[in-house]
Amino acid sequence: MQRIRQVCVIGGSGFVGSAIVQKLSTAGYDVKVLTRRRESSKHLILLPNVQVVECDVFNDTALAGQIHGQDAVVNLVGILNESRHASFEALHVELPRRIADICCKQGVRRLLHMSALKASSDAKSAYLRSKAAGEQAVLDRSSELDVTILRPSVIFGRGDQFLSLFASVVKVLPVIAVAKPNARFQPIWVEDVAHVCVAALENVSTYGRSMELGGPQVYTLQALISFIAFLLGKKRRIIALSDKLSYYQAYVMEKLPVKLMTRDNLFSMEVDSVCAQPVKELFGVPTSALEAIAPEYIGGDTPRSAYDRFRSLAGRAMGKR
CATH class of the missing domain: 3.90.25 (UDP-galactose 4-epimerase; domain 1)
Structure with missing residues (x-):
């Protein structure tokens, strides 16, 4: 297995993403954070081995250019409520599908995708249905990608x-x-989520798996x-x-x-x-x-x-x- 060094994090400037980026940086990975506004990511710019890049992730050419040459991609993009400018379908379904497609075309095998606990195609909630559809869009390319789905409860x-x-x-x-x-x-601390993300990155046993995360x-x-x-x-x-x-x-x-x-x-x-099962520890912690x-x-x-x-x-x- 090829050693992972370069990690591209999409949606890495928010609450959860910032914790994950910091953990990746501490672990010695070279991290590229894609964000809509570099100005909003000042807290990440000074971290060792972290590059913050403005990118329109809905532009396939721009996104492919940033993913090219990376060893792994972490997708953290998500919203709780829809607005005129952001829909569940666009962010939770179409974007993961396009990320998976671009990873395949660029030869980037490793993909971690953040979903939500209890995502289901038959859920009453459009949010949970869209999260399930996004999971499936990524897993549909699992013959070409090493995919891990993270499904946290609420993160605090x-x-x-x-x-x-x-x-x-x-x-x-x-x-x-x-x-x-x-x-x-079953609230889970953001630092525990970040620990799981970094620990899972090169853990072959997580490939092709969906992992439920809770406190x-x-x-x-x-x-x-x-x-x-x-x-x-x-x-x-x-x-x-x-x-x-x-x-x-x-x-x-x-x-x-x-x-x-x-x-x-x-x-x-x-x-x-x-x-579904009690969670007392994650990757030994x-x-x-x-x-x-x-x-x-x-x-x-x-x-x-x-x-x-x-x-x-x-x-x-x-x-x-």
């Missing part, structure tokens, strides 16, 4: 779009109405919000909404300029984001407990800065990068 860590968003809500609102309060998640503990959404309130020292009344009221709340929220929740998000939460990591970055804002961060995080959840 400093700068996330999950705990940090709820923390901002808890700081601002005295009463919190929770849609799908019993939805279950050591499963939580309901209501339990997570209660834990956040505890960390912040806030006494908040939490109202658990029925399925019908959850649907109405999502319907109203998706009409707002900033989509805090959509009906499709709600459909995603109808399926427990929990791994114990998975990190949310209770050990979250206190390091939850808290410390004033109500005004919490509101501003809430708006910012909600905007990023729409796919803004």
Whole structure:
């Protein structure tokens, strides 16, 4: 097997991508990060062995030029909500298909593709259906590529779009109405996801596999919000909404300029984001407990800065990068 040295990361300037790029750099790989705006990736430019390149990944010629000569490609592009400028079909299905096709044409065999836990072709959620279609588009080329699919539950860590968003809500609102309060998640720390990505890169046993990624503990959404309130020292009344009221709340929220929740998000939460098997360690490293990591970055804002961060995080959840 050819030793991997050059790694091209597509969508590497965001929350998860930045952690993966840093881990790849530390491991000694030469990393090329493709981004729409180099200016937004200043935090990566100074890393050793990292090159940040502006590239329109929807232009096949430009994308092929950047993938040419690489030993591996990591695709991290994804959105939680659609917008006028970004659809699930374009980012989750067509882009992975084109990346796989270009890898084949350029002779780049190794491809890691980030999907989502519980992606399924018959899911009620368009997000989960599109993730499943993207997986299949990549796996269709598995005779020519060494593919690994990563399927994480929700990912948390400093700068996330999950705990940090709820923390901002808890700081601002005295009463919190929770849609799908019993939805279950198995949150995984972003650094653990990055560890898996780097460890899997040259691990032949991961070729052709889909890997479910989750942390050591499963939580309901209501339990997570209660834990956040505890960390912040806030006494908040939490109202658990029925399925019908959850649907109405999502319907109203998706009409707002900033989509805090959509009906499709709600459909995603109808399926427990929990791994089929317990996850105590990944590649020999114990998975990190949310209770050990979250206190390091939850808290410390004033109500005004919490509101501003809430708006910012909600905007990023729409796919803004």
